[in-house]
Amino acid sequence: MNLAAATSGSGYLPGSTRDWSTTGPPLSRSSADSAVRPLTGGGTVFPFRTMPQTAASAWTWENGALRDMATDTVAAAFAADADAQEPEAPDDEVSSGGTAVAEVSRVAAPGSEAPSDELDLIARARAGDGAAFSILIGRYEGKIFRLAMNITQNREDAEDVLQEAFVKAWEHLDQFQGNSKFYTWAVRIAVNQALMKLRKRKSDRTISLDEQIDTGEDMVIREVAAWDPDPEQRYSRDEINGILTEAIDGLLPIYRTVFTLRDVDGLSTEETAEALDLTVPAVKSRLLRARLQLRDKLTRFFKRKGDDAFAYM
Amino acid sequence: MLTCKQFLTELTDFLDEKTTSEIRGKLERHITECPNCWVICDTTKKTIQVYKGMESCTIPPDVHARLMAAVERKMASCKK
Numbered sequence: 001m002n003l004a005a006a007t008s009g010s011g012y013l014p015g016s017t018r019d020w021s022t023t024g025p026p027l028s029r030s031s032a033d034s035a036v037r038p039l040t041g042g043g044t045v046f047p048f049r050t051m052p053q054t055a056a057s058a059w060t061w062e063n064g065a066l067r068d069m070a071t072d073t074v075a076a077a078f079a080a081d082a083d084a085q086e087p088e089a090p091d092d093e094v095s096s097g098g099t100a101v102a103e104v105s106r107v108a109a110p111g112s113e114a115p116s117d118e119l120d121l122i123a124r125a126r127a128g129d130g131a132a133f134s135i136l137i138g139r140y141e142g143k144i145f146r147l148a149m150n151i152t153q154n155r156e157d158a159e160d161v162l163q164e165a166f167v168k169a170w171e172h173l174d175q176f177q178g179n180s181k182f183y184t185w186a187v188r189i190a191v192n193q194a195l196m197k198l199r200k201r202k203s204d205r206t207i208s209l210d211e212q213i214d215t216g217e218d219m220v221i222r223e224v225a226a227w228d229p230d231p232e233q234r235y236s237r238d239e240i241n242g243i244l245t246e247a248i249d250g251l252l253p254i255y256r257t258v259f260t261l262r263d264v265d266g267l268s269t270e271e272t273a274e275a276l277d278l279t280v281p282a283v284k285s286r287l288l289r290a291r292l293q294l295r296d297k298l299t300r301f302f303k304r305k306g307d308d309a310f311a312y313m
Numbered sequence: 314m315l316t317c318k319q320f321l322t323e324l325t326d327f328l329d330e331k332t333t334s335e336i337r338g339k340l341e342r343h344i345t346e347c348p349n350c351w352v353i354c355d356t357t358k359k360t361i362q363v364y365k366g367m368e369s370c371t372i373p374p375d376v377h378a379r380l381m382a383a384v385e386r387k388m389a390s391c392k393k
Contacts, residue, residue: 142370
């Protein structure tokens, strides 16, 4: 991981007229200094008093947390997109091995490229070449296992899911049409197997990755503080890995899964939607929530030293 | 002028560079004027970058061995 690269850079957004990437936004003001405060180092006067007309209308305190007043509106917007014809997750063994597998004929959206030899490996595996299939397994077993762990939160179940996914992939390889990446196809099988595990574990309720969990809590912004330019210097590599893992483990499975596929594994939004049998708007709404929640969790560790949360209110 | 809530609804597309140039211009203007949204945007972007750099996952050798054994059993019973 290159945290230094992730947290440095000369500019934040191309075309921004004000670059706060190195200085952060204006420093916090005291109550006696609420009118105007100069930007750090730049000498530019930031008219703070004019800003809260926008910000104060959208951010407020609630139960000790900074709550984005947009939450309700945003949640309503997300509820609307989630209502928009989200396909049911396949719910039985037939669909996981049949329907879901067969549905890969949809045209794959642009995303990260599969290795160039992948189609050749699949063709050989389809012809019965076990060695070729083993190479595919080696390429994706780690990601599939992590995905299964993300959903089941249980090592034993995740291992079962891993085995079942690749066994089914071998069994149904002739249904893979090559219009999507092998990984996307394998993920879809694994997700179905993982959901079946959850259903067996909690037989009294239906489990799916597209269930509504619009509590509003997941859009609460608790920490608004600029990050230290080099926060990794405060932590060892193991500590950073621990922080990142703990943060992502704290997400609900639907957020964790979408975030992992989209932002860690690098699938496109469309591929993530295909793999999880969700609509693109549903993926986007879950991704936003996941990103905001992780940002919130990491801010506790990475915020600029001496910079209090809520300093900009 | 966008509101903060409008900014937040567009944040994912903004970070993924999927917005139209018109919307992007509005979003960029917003963060030059709103420190809160600048912080949210900047730290969310860094969050994504930090996770992109996570080491690829490896599975324990015993899990790999059992996986290969299961697949080989299937291959043996279901010759293509």
